[in-house]
Amino acid sequence: MPPIHELFIAGALIAGTFLMLVASIGLIRFPDVFCRIHAAGKAGTMGISLVIVSSMIFFGFAEPSIIVRGVLAIFFQFLTTPAATHLLARASYITDYPLTDRTAVDELHQFMLSKPDEMYGQE
Amino acid sequence: MALSPFLESVFTWCLAGFFIAGGLSVYRMMIGPKAGDRAVAFDTLATVFIGIICVLCMMWNSTYYFDAVWILTLVGFLGTATMARYLERGRVF
Numbered sequence: 001m002p003p004i005h006e007l008f009i010a011g012a013l014i015a016g017t018f019l020m021l022v023a024s025i026g027l028i029r030f031p032d033v034f035c036r037i038h039a040a041g042k043a044g045t046m047g048i049s050l051v052i053v054s055s056m057i058f059f060g061f062a063e064p065s066i067i068v069r070g071v072l073a074i075f076f077q078f079l080t081t082p083a084a085t086h087l088l089a090r091a092s093y094i095t096d097y098p099l100t101d102r103t104a105v106d107e108l109h110q111f112m113l114s115k116p117d118e119m120y121g122q123e
Numbered sequence: 124m125a126l127s128p129f130l131e132s133v134f135t136w137c138l139a140g141f142f143i144a145g146g147l148s149v150y151r152m153m154i155g156p157k158a159g160d161r162a163v164a165f166d167t168l169a170t171v172f173i174g175i176i177c178v179l180c181m182m183w184n185s186t187y188y189f190d191a192v193w194i195l196t197l198v199g200f201l202g203t204a205t206m207a208r209y210l211e212r213g214r215v216f
Contacts, residue, residue, distance in 0.1 A: 001127070010133040013178070017140040020174055024147035027167055033159040036151075040167045048170050052192065055177045059186055066186055073173075073193035080200035084166060087207035092159040094211055 005057060012054035019047030031100040033092045041085035049074045126184070134182045141178065145171040162206040169199030 026039025056070040099106060126134075145168060152164035173192050180189050209215050 017137040020144045024144035027151045044170045051174045076196045084203040091207040091211040
C-alpha cells in the first residue's frame, strides 16, 4: 500500500476517533438530556462516517465490494440517527424532563397540552 | 499484506480512544438521571461498537465482520426508537 493511502487512512481514522471522543465527553459534560442528544447525534454520526470512510479506503483496492457495504452503512447512519435523536428528544420533552437552569428560550412550551393522554386521546 | 508500523500504531491508539469513548458512555448509562439519558448513552455505545468493529477489521485485515457494521446501525436505531416510543406512551405497540 503506497504511503499516501496510509496517510489518508490514518487521517480519516484519527478525525473520526476524535469526533467520537468529543461525542462521549459531551455526553458526560452537558447538563440535560437535550444537550446530550445534540452532542451524541451530530458528532457521533460524523465520527462513525469518517471511520467507515477510512476502512473503505483501506479495503477498497483489494476488495471493491466493501465500497458498497460502507456506503450502505453511512447511508443508514445518516438516515437513522436524526430520526432516533428526534424521537428521543420528543419523548423526553413530552414526559416533562426538567430543562437545565441555563435554558434561555423554550418556544415549544406554549404548544404543549398538559398531559400526553390529551395529545393522543384515550387509545 | 502486513501492516506498516505507522498504521499499526495508529490503529492501536484509535482503538484506545474508542474504548475510552465507550467507557464514558457506559458511565453515563450508569449515572443517567432518567431513562432518556440512558437511551442516548446506549445509542452512542452502539456507534462506538461500530467503530471498534471497523478498526478491528482493519487490524486483522479481514472483511468478514464488516456486514455487522450496517446491521448494528439498524438494530441500534430500532432499540432507540422503541425506547423513545415506550417513554412517550407508556407502551410499545
